[in-house]
Amino acid sequence: MSHITTAPTARRLFVAAGTVLAASVAFAVPASAHVEVEAEDAAALAENVTLNFTAESESDKAGITKLEVILPEGIVPADITYKEGPTGWKLAPTARGYAVSGPAVATGKDAAYSVTVRQLPEAKSLAFKTLQTYSDGQLDRWIELEKSSDGGHGSPAPILELKPAAPGAKPVSPSPTADPTTAPPSTATPTASAAQDDKAGEETAEETSDDGSSPALPITIGVVALAALAGGAWWWKRRSTAGRA
Numbered sequence: 001m002s003h004i005t006t007a008p009t010a011r012r013l014f015v016a017a018g019t020v021l022a023a024s025v026a027f028a029v030p031a032s033a034h035v036e037v038e039a040e041d042a043a044a045l046a047e048n049v050t051l052n053f054t055a056e057s058e059s060d061k062a063g064i065t066k067l068e069v070i071l072p073e074g075i076v077p078a079d080i081t082y083k084e085g086p087t088g089w090k091l092a093p094t095a096r097g098y099a100v101s102g103p104a105v106a107t108g109k110d111a112a113y114s115v116t117v118r119q120l121p122e123a124k125s126l127a128f129k130t131l132q133t134y135s136d137g138q139l140d141r142w143i144e145l146e147k148s149s150d151g152g153h154g155s156p157a158p159i160l161e162l163k164p165a166a167p168g169a170k171p172v173s174p175s176p177t178a179d180p181t182t183a184p185p186s187t188a189t190p191t192a193s194a195a196q197d198d199k200a201g202e203e204t205a206e207e208t209s210d211d212g213s214s215p216a217l218p219i220t221i222g223v224v225a226l227a228a229l230a231g232g233a234w235w236w237k238r239r240s241t242a243g244r245a
Contacts, residue, residue, distance in 0.1 A: 033057065044162045044165040045120060052114050059134050060108055064133070065102070067111060068099040070143070071096060080098050080115050083113075085113030089102030098115075125161050129141075130157065143157050
């Protein structure tokens, strides 16, 4: 009788182990949403360039309320002028860049806005690390610059590729230290939380977003569960064999 019941038990254990491992891998897949930046004929040292940002929503429960950008080297907050964005949104400078925020956009909808840069720096590409906040407090960090171990990006920072500078293009004089202009005018001022988010944006590319979607942890849990269940199946089989002996 022991021989008859052991095989089905072992099969059930292996099936359960496979299910756990498959679920772990599924949870480890990075989200497909991201933030994009585009500009028409973007070139090094180009002046008065309009940057168009689009932040895709990852939430089906809350709307986007704020997008905070860590400016790349060569661009300071005073170089930025707000152009347009979601209804009621305004721009405010931060310690390392700027934030555009306002009433939450519709749940599940993307947030798009535009700013004008006084002059782009002399570079081949620019990374605009972005912190994306939702009305329920969820925070997505689009700050990664390097590819992840699986060959893709987990939370990539929006990158703007630049063409070579036009012949004769030169850097303009440094921007004034006054706050950047906004349209509509912004009465907001940098807050402590904004400064903390700036610091968070400087974290290494290995850090994952706050939703806890780290690939290593679920896979590790799945492997441990698989090993434990396989060991249990072996024990049952050995016990059955010993009983027959």
